[in-house]
Amino acid sequence: MPAISRVDTSFLARWWRNVDRVTLSCVCILIGFGYVLMLAASPAVATRIGASRDMFILKQVVFLTLAGLIVVATSLLSPRGIRRLALAGFVLATAATALTLVHGIEIKGARRWIALPMMSVQPSEFLKPCFAVVTAWLLTERRYRRMLPGMPIALGLFAVILLLLKSQPDIGMLSVITTVFMAQLFIDGLNIFFVGAGAGCMVAAFLGAYVAFPHVRSRVERFLHPNVGDHYQIDTALRAFGNGGLMGRGPGEGRVKDLLPDAHADFVFAVAGEEFGMLVCLFIIGVFCxxxxxxxxxxxxxxxxxxxxxxxxxxxxxxxxAFVNMGSTLHLIPTKGMTLPFISYGGSSAMSVALTIGMVLALTRHRMGESRIPRGRSSFAARKATA
Known part of the structure; x- marks a missing residue:
């Protein structure tokens, strides 16, 4: 984008000067890798399922273009606008997630998707960013509105999400949302004793999932015992990393990637390892960090x-x-069907991650001279916040 004069006071000019351009540039880099790796990984997958070689590529071009527009459009909003967007998104995503239990598409024993023309949508993906913002508002607003039971409401919303995701089932998504909620409670000032108790409950819940859900038990046992179960995907992914070495085989020169069933989605990081090598993989990790x-x-x-x-x-x-995807691809943790943000194939994932980063950019945007005290707070709270 060309340089903008400092005397330009238009809305877009102020946005460009105040937004975190380093993070925005990192997002552009990840989207670029998404295009390149989809060109490398998807043709073999599409041919294997009898579809057009360009099907996944063309769809991903649309998904990532929409994702880029969502990042920019969301980053233009004010904190109040982010709250309103998150509240509306949370209501819609929760209703759609509940709908999957009745009219959802069943894949590998789980009902997580709703069929739409040209694509399927996973509504629970949009619960992550919306729930984080709604929970933050409830936890912090209760300090200024004594009559607002922020903590009980937040716990109630979390319980609803827990029941919905357990019923699908989607233990991986539930684990991520639970970790997000615990991190927010800790930052909000929850006593360290209760934080430890929450972590203990998470461990107990994981053990319960291990006992109750066969697919969770299968993944854990395959991770712990190399001679148990089917290890085809993870073994092939590790072969791809080994074949790539330090510098990679070169764009389009990978061969092991063609044997990966999910090379375009959950194991796209292995494609990066084979074609571009360990150095590029470290660069991708560095961008996320x-x-x-x-x-x-x-x-x-x-x-x-x-x-x-x-x-x-x-x-x-x-x-x-990002950690779960890369860690499971490298066999550092049990495998989990979770996409690599902005890089793996998937419309729901790309748009929900774009919404997440757009909200981050909007909330961290520098606002010189703007009041950060939301309406509805007392004058005492306003004086205390500006002191």
């Missing part, structure tokens, strides 16, 4: 508790999703 660390460092100068708690929740979900 830069987004997370830079966002958290910006919060050290933030004095609005809502912005701090909401942004921590959003960036925790983003970073955890």
């Amino acid at each position: 830069l987004i997370v660390v830079r966002t958290l460092l910006k919060l050290l100068r933030e004095d609005d508790p809502f912005i701090v708690v909401a942004t921590v929740g959003l960036i925790t979900g983003f970073g955890l999703q």
Whole structure:
């Protein structure tokens, strides 16, 4: 984008000067990798299922273009606009997630998707960013509106999500949302004893999932015992990394990737390893780390508790999703069907991650001279916040 004069006071000019351009550039880099790796990974997958070789590529071009527009459009909003968007999105995503239990598409024993023309949508993907913002508002607003039972409402909303995701079932998504919620409670000032109790409950819930859900037990046992069950995908992914070595085989020269059933989705990181090598994989990891660390460092100068708690929740979900995908591809953790943000194939994932980063950019945007005190707070609260 060309340089903008400092005397230009238009809305877009102020947005460009105040938005975190480093994070925005990192998002553009990840979207670029998404295009390149989809060109490398998807033709073999499409041919294997009897579809056009270009089907996944053309769809991903549309998905990532929409994702880029969502990032920019959402980053233009004010904190109040982000709250309203999150509330509306949470209501719609919760209703749609409940609808999957009745009219959802069943894939591998789970009902998580709703069929739409040209694509299927996973509504629970949009619960992550919307729930993080709504929870942040409830937890922080209760300090200024004594009659608002923010904590009980937040716990109630979490219980609804828990029941819905358990019924699908989607234990991976539930684990991410639970971790986001615990991180927000900790940042909001929850006693460390209760934080430890919550972590213990998460461990107990995982053990319960291990006993109750056969697919969870299968994945854990395959991770712990190499001679148990089917290891085809993870073994092929590790072969792809080994075949790529330090510098990679070169664009379009990978061969092991063609044997990966989910090379375009959950195992796209292995395609990057084979064709571009370990150095590019480290660069991709560095881009994700830069987004997370830079966002958290910006919060050290933030004095609005809502912005701090909401942004921590959003960036925790983003970073955890990237870690789970790359960690499972490298066989560091049990496999979990979770996409790599902006890189893996998937419309729901690309748009929900775009909404997440757009909200982060909007909340961390520098607002010189703008009041950060939401309407409805008392004059005492306003004086205290501006002191």
